[in-house]
Amino acid sequence: MIGVVKVKACGLIVEYNPFHNGHLYHLLQSKNITGADCVIAVMSGSFLQRGEPAIIDKFHRAKAALTTGVDIVLELPYPYAVQSSNLFATGAVLTLSEIGVDSICFGSEHGEIESFTTGYDLFTNNKDSYNTTLDKYLKEGLSFPAASTKAYHEIGLSNGDIDLSQPNNILGFSYVKAIMDYQLSIQPYTIQRTSSNYHDTEIKNNIASATSIRKQLLEDEKNLLDVSNTLPTETVNQLQSYKDKGGIWHSWESYFSLLRFKVMTMSTEEIASIEGVDEGLEYRIKDTVLSANSMYEWFESIKTKRYTWTRLQRIFVHILTNTQKNEMNLIKQATTVPYIRLLGMNQTGQAYLNKIKKSLDKPIVTSYSRDQFPMLEMEERATNAYYSVLKPKQMQKLRKQEFKSPIIV
C-alpha cells in the first residue's frame, strides 16, 4: 500500500464531539510535524469511546471538520469505537493503514514519541509479567484501566518516564502498540496535549475541552453563544444546523426511557449475551432498572470499583444497539478491517483518493445496502439506535444522509 503514491498522508484518530479549537490546533500541528499534504481523520460515529452518544450526528461533525481543514473523514466502525483503548486503537490504526497514511499524530500528556516506542519494546519483552500482574489486580477487583496501570508500573514502564495512568498516554501507547503488533508502515508522532504548552497563542487562549463544551451545551442550548469562542465557526453552524433540521443535542438522558423499556423486557440471559456484560452484572442491571429515575441514577446504582462509569456506559450503549458478544468475538479475532467507510472529503481529499483508489485492498463504502458486511449491519443498528430518540419525520430526513454520496466540501 505505502509507497504507491507520492502524496504524504497523515492519520488522526478523533471523535470531534464536537470539533473545537483544540482539535484545530492538533490538526495544524500534525501537518506541521509530519509535513503531510493530506490529513485523514478516522472518527467515531454515533457513539463514542467512553460510551456516550455523540452530541450531534456524525455527518454534521464530519462537515465541521472538513470545512475547517481536515481533508478526509472516515468512520471508525462501531464495534471498534465503543471499546477500551486497545480495540479502539486497533480499529483506528488498521483503517488508517488501509487508506494508506504514512504517519499518525496523536495528542498525549507525555508529548515525546520516543518514550512510546521504547516503552513498546519494554512491554513486549515483559509481556508475561505484565499479564500475570494484570490478572492479579483484576482478581482483586480493580477495573481494567487501574489494573493495567499497575501492571505497566511493575514491569518498569511508566516509572518516572511515560505516565500510563494518563488517559491520552494510554490511548497513544495503544496506537503505537497496534502499529508495532501489526507491523504497519506508519510513523507515529505525538504532540503535547497540555494547553499551557500550546504555542499557537491565538488558538490557545480559546481552548476548552470537549467535555466542558458539551456540559455547557447540554445544560442550556443558549450557551452555544458562550462556548462559540472555543469553536471554529463551522462547528457552531453545524451544531445549530443539526438542531434546525429537527435533531437534538444528544445526551445519555435522551435514551433513558428506551433503555428502561429494553431492560425491563429482557431476560437476564439476554442481558448476559450483550457485549461487555459479565460476572453476573446482568442481575445488577435488571435489579436496578425499576428504581432508577434517570440514566445518571441508574449508572450510580450499578457502579462499583470494578465496573467503572465508563465501562457501564459502554455496556449500556451495547444494550441500546443490541450488540451481541458472539458478533463482537468475530471482530476481536479479525486482523484487518473489512471496508473503509467514507463520510466526507474536501478537494485535497478527493484528489488523494483518486490517486490511491486503485491500490486499495479494501472497498470504500459510503452507504448501507441489503447484502452488506456484518460489521456494517452493526453500524446501521447503532445509527438506528442513535436516531431513535428523534421524531419520525426528523429521523427519516437526517438518516437519509447515510444513503447519499459522501459529504464534499
Added chain:
Amino acid sequence: MIGVVKVKACGLIVEYNPFHNGHLYHLLQSKNITGADCVIAVMSGSFLQRGEPAIIDKFHRAKAALTTGVDIVLELPYPYAVQSSNLFATGAVLTLSEIGVDSICFGSEHGEIESFTTGYDLFTNNKDSYNTTLDKYLKEGLSFPAASTKAYHEIGLSNGDIDLSQPNNILGFSYVKAIMDYQLSIQPYTIQRTSSNYHDTEIKNNIASATSIRKQLLEDEKNLLDVSNTLPTETVNQLQSYKDKGGIWHSWESYFSLLRFKVMTMSTEEIASIEGVDEGLEYRIKDTVLSANSMYEWFESIKTKRYTWTRLQRIFVHILTNTQKNEMNLIKQATTVPYIRLLGMNQTGQAYLNKIKKSLDKPIVTSYSRDQFPMLEMEERATNAYYSVLKPKQMQKLRKQEFKSPIIV
C-alpha cells in the same frame, strides 16, 4: 374439584376494557341463568385478545368490576390472553376449571347454547375434513379466521344455524370446544349479545360497546363525562383514579417510539423468533419501520389479506413484550395452567376461596417473585412493557400493586 363445595360458582371470560353497562348486564344475566352464588371472572391483563394495550391497568379494571358485583377477578395469563380464539379459550376455561366453577356464561350473537354443543359434535365428527379445508384456504392466502369460517361452513356447521363468522360466536364455540376437549365438568350457558334483545331496559338504553367507549376516551379525555352514562360509577372512578396516579389512557400510539426503537435495533432473525412472526413477515416489519410516522401507518403498511390488523397487533404486542416462539411452544403443549393468579375479590369471593382452597390443585399466586413459573415471568415482562410508557416515579408507584395482596372490596 367439582362437587367438593356447595357454593355454585359461575365463570365469566372477560376483558373489561373498561367495565361498562353491557358487562354489568352480562354479569346479572349470568347469575340469573346459572343460579350461581359466586361469579368469577378471568380477565385479560395488560394486553388484550385482539392485540391492544388495555386502556388502564388490570388492577383498576378489576376494582371497577369487583365493586360493581363480580366476586373474584383472576388474571388470564399473558400467553393465553394475546392469542387467537382457541388458545385464548383454552387458557380461560382451564383457569376457571382450576378455581372450581360449575358453569360459564358467555355472550354470543347466536344466543342459544344447544347449537354450540351440537356444533361441537358435528365438528369432532368432521375434524379431518375441517382441517383439510382450512389448510386449503390458508394456502390460498386467507387469514385464519376467514379460512376457518369457510371450513366450518363446508362441514355443515354455521349453515343457517350458528353463524361462525360472528366474533362472539367464534369465541363461544372455542369455549365450548375447550370444555369438551378437556372433558371438564363445566356447564356452558350463553346469552344473546345484541343489545336490541336486552330485556333490562334500564341498563339497555345505556349500553355502548367497549370499542366506541375507548374511541371517545382516547380522542379527548374530557369525553369521560359524555360516556359516563354507559359506565357503572366505579368504572368512571377507576378511569379517573388511574390517571390521577400518573397513569395514562393507553393506546397503541403510546408505544410507537418504543416499538420503532426495538425493531430498528433487532436483526431479522431476532424478529423471526418472536411469537406469531412467520412466512418472511420479519422483512416486512423491518422494511416498513423507517417510513412509518405512527403505529396506525405502520400497521397499514404491513397488513395484507392474510395478515389481518388483529394478527399484526398481536405480533406487535409480542415484540413489545419480547415473547419468544420457543417459550410459547411449551405453553401450547401444556394441558393445564400452572397457577391461578388472583387479582382481587369481594367478601363473597373471599368466602368462596376459603371454602375451596384446600381442594385446589394449583397454587394461588398474587405477586411476582424471584423463582417463579416461566409463565409468570412472561406476565411480568408484559406488565413491565405495559407500564414502560409512564414516567419512572408513576411506573414505580403503579407497578407496586403487583407485589401487594390482592384487591379486596
